[in-house]
Amino acid sequence: MPEKILRGIWWNNIPIPDEERVQYFFVILNDSRETRKLISRIVEMFAPVEEFQEHRGVVRGNHYDLVSFYSRRSFENWQKRRIYKGNWKRKERLYERAKEGIEGLENYVISELNK
Secondary structure, three states: OOOOOOOEEEEEEEEEHHHOEEEEEEEEEOOHHHHHHHHHHHHHHHOOOEEEEEEEEEEOOEEEEEEEEEEOOOOOHHHHHHHOOOOEEEOOOOOOEOOOHHHHHHHHHHHHHOO
């Protein structure tokens, strides 16, 4: 049986009150051409962004881009449709791990895609 190809965006945000900014995490599940457009829209909406990081990979036929950054802008539900009209899912376990940083987060994404 062929692998199920996932499309959508997983996301989470963590407010940093002392710094008056928010750390955002997005996992974009799509083909690479569409992913580039979605990342551009996300960055545009939250500009200016700080400490932008991106990791790309493929798990069981699913291409993903893991993006994290800081912004002083907030994220409202109505903004989702301006970025992507497909499936959105908030994943509260999307955050940097204390011991492993962004690599630990990427390990979480890989394990979720392997389920």
